[in-house]
Amino acid sequence: MKYAVLLYNDPAKAPEFGTPEMDAEMAEWFQFTADLQAAGKHLGGEALTPTQTATTVQIRDGKTITADGPFAETKEALGGFYLIDVENVDEAIEWAEKVPLVGYGSVELRPIMEFD
């Protein structure tokens, strides 16, 4: 089964860029991605730039409404995602437990909808 592994975190809790903590975490991310790939479970994935760079677009009554910032203002924001192909939710949970931010953020597992 395919799952989107959505990575949420509160940027205030993440290590800052340029610090040794961030370097260590980046090494963990590269390792995690390499492990997924080596296991043949990795279908894709990207990290996202911070929510300050987001633009939200809606059309209401035929009018385009564009706004600065993310759709939902929450402390924990979507910071990146993976797309994985694993046996079942138990295996997805095992991978989720290895995501570097799982100790301070949240990992949401969303099965990919299959259309026949």
Place this chain on the structure above:
Amino acid sequence: MSLRPSPVDHAFRTEWTSLVATLVRETGSLELAEDSVSEAFAEASVRWRTDGAPRRPGAWLLTTARRKAIDRIRRDQRFTDRIPLLAEQIERNADQPEEQLGDDQLALIAGCAHPALNTEAQVALTLRYVCGLTTEQIARSFLVPTETMKKRLTRAKTKISSAGVPFVVPEQSRLDDRVEAICAVIYAVFNEGYASTAGADLVRGSLCDEAIWLSELLCGLVPGDAEVHGLSGLILLTDARRWTRTDADGLPILLEDQDRSKWDQRKISLGLAALHRSAQLPGVGPYRLMGSIAGLHARSRSIDTTPWVEIAEVYGALIALNDTPVLRLNQAVARSWSEGPEVGLELIESLEDELSEYPYFFSARAALLNKCGRSTEAADSYRQAIALCHNDAEVRWMHKQLANLE
């Protein structure tokens, strides 16, 4: 009319879980297993009446359920890869080897209690698939309309198939966590039945029986887990008091006023035996500790000969595992029995902030104040408890206490 259950009813109680567990593995689908097994029982209730029950009802039902599964797969063309296995099993007239059956049952119960499901869903699934209760029965036990329960089960089944929740024996490294989740579901079933069983409310009381049955099943499936036996002991020892804890009007009867001669001695000895098994195994968890408190009460002939010092110590062990204000309140009440109500009052004073929404804090304080002869303050405390309490019988009981004080 005979009170003896018909052969079909008897087979339902003894075979349902095994049949569903086996069919879930063989078909790979909870829904297909449920439908096939239900149809097999429907056929049994017609055929056995005319032809008599077969010599081995379980084997007959298993073969029939497998045939029904093949028919269904052929009709809707899903899971067609499962046909050869089912056909081969029918051909061999294969019974399940004990070990396989145990694995299948553990897989079923662990799947229903999977942590990816919410508690409501876990409870409903367990009662439907492991216990074999109908949707109507589950709805009645939870005092919700059948339609609501039907939707709840449908949502849960959708989550299982779309989220990829597997029905497999949990991996060894995860077994403890998964067994803990199963225990939580069984305890939730028990509490749902026990909390509001008033007098003759047999429908909700039956949830207690289902929880006892589930915990005994789990003891057989994971005999090496101390908490599983502890849970079994806790449930049995608590349930032994079920019929003495409310009066004819459904009002609660306090432990000190219960007729101990009416406590169920069979359940008490089974519960103590379960606690003994738990104590032989490594690991101390909350169920064993709560069970041992229930055991100390069960063995006491009166409130005065109850070993309150020991009970307060066990509460201390529970607090060491997980410190909560409710546990501290219970410990304080235990100490008030051995050290006096003044000590109890002093101990609970600091808990008021944290328990300001908890009616039993105020009813416990009222009882202690009353014992100290401070009846005006006791009355105030009962009034606070009444304002917070949502259980009708308990509110009526508190009004009665209040009336006695005034």
